[in-house]
Amino acid sequence: MTISYGKAVREELRRPTSELRHAIPEVYQGYKELHDAALRTGALDGKTKELIALAIAVSKECDGCIAAHAHAAVLQGATPQEAAETLGVTFLMNGGPSTVYGARAFAAFNEFHADHTQNPDAG
Incomplete structure (x- = not known):
């Protein structure tokens, strides 16, 4: 059995996200603007910002965030080794829980990376 993270x-x-988005569209629009502004390339490139977001998602133990930022990091060109090293920093900063959520994040990253490698034009 393969578990997908x-x-x-x-x-x-x-x-459920779609249902909530329809109930509070203005809040979601505001969040989207914050999201886009925070992840826009500036002094840091998009790949670096997505890897930071992935590390924070692990520290917050948020599976949805892990999936979203693992996918986005792949789309930004992150490699499995870059993801692994990023997740290693979460071990330092967050201890034992990061060994669990970091493994989930690495599995999610590798899942998206394999799909992207096989079909680079897919989102």
Whole structure:
């Protein structure tokens, strides 16, 4: 049995997220603007920012965030080794829980990376 920490998590959250988005569209629009502004390339490139977000998602133990930022990091060109080293820093800063959520994040990253490698034009 293969456990998906990437696509399955995103799929599980799709419907409830859509329902909440329809209930509070202005809040979601504000969050989208914050998201886009925070992740826009500046002194740090998008890949670096997505790897930082992935590390924070692990520290916050948020499977949905892990899936979202693992996927985005792949799309920004992050490699499995860059993801692994980023997750290693979470061990230092967050201890034991990061060994669990870091493994989930690495599995999600590798899932998206494999898909992207096989079909680079897919989102």
